Amino acid sequence: MPYRLKFDKEKCIGCYACHIACLDAHHSVGEIVPSFRAFQKVTDLSGTFEKTVCPGCIHCGKCEHVCPQHAIYREKTTGFILVDQDLCNGCRSCEAVCPLQVIHFNEAGKMEKCDSCVERIKEGREPACVRTCYPGAITWEKIDG
Numbered sequence: 001m002p003y004r005l006k007f008d009k010e011k012c013i014g015c016y017a018c019h020i021a022c023l024d025a026h027h028s029v030g031e032i033v034p035s036f037r038a039f040q041k042v043t044d045l046s047g048t049f050e051k052t053v054c055p056g057c058i059h060c061g062k063c064e065h066v067c068p069q070h071a072i073y074r075e076k077t078t079g080f081i082l083v084d085q086d087l088c089n090g091c092r093s094c095e096a097v098c099p100l101q102v103i104h105f106n107e108a109g110k111m112e113k114c115d116s117c118v119e120r121i122k123e124g125r126e127p128a129c130v131r132t133c134y135p136g137a138i139t140w141e142k143i144d145g
Helices: 017-026 062-066 093-097 118-122 128-132
Strands: 003-007 040-043 050-053 072-074 081-083 138-142
Touching: 017 128, 062 072, 062 093, 128 138
Parallel strands: none
Antiparallel strands: 003 138, 040 050, 072 081
């Protein structure tokens, strides 16, 4: 059954807990890597209130459609967009179409992005960012159909 991560920018307080949880779930201590979250400053109309919100990959599939190597695919069980590192040639076609700029390239030149903690979900656990988002800005749900 497919899943969807949802982000509510009104609930986000910019605490970066999702960022730390993501790094902890996907990378080794001391490893210098970009976050799979997308941090954006938001200001109200008067310009007086500012906060940092962090939507992650929305699994829209735009990167999948432009990948000439078919290294990017929609995983059947969860519905998340994933990357086969062995097939990726580092052409960066995906980077140009990502609406949230959450695609990064590792030291080997291979594309990396949020996988919504697909392995955690298969184990019956929540994605790391959802688990640590105490204001409830990041949630996930099963999609019927």
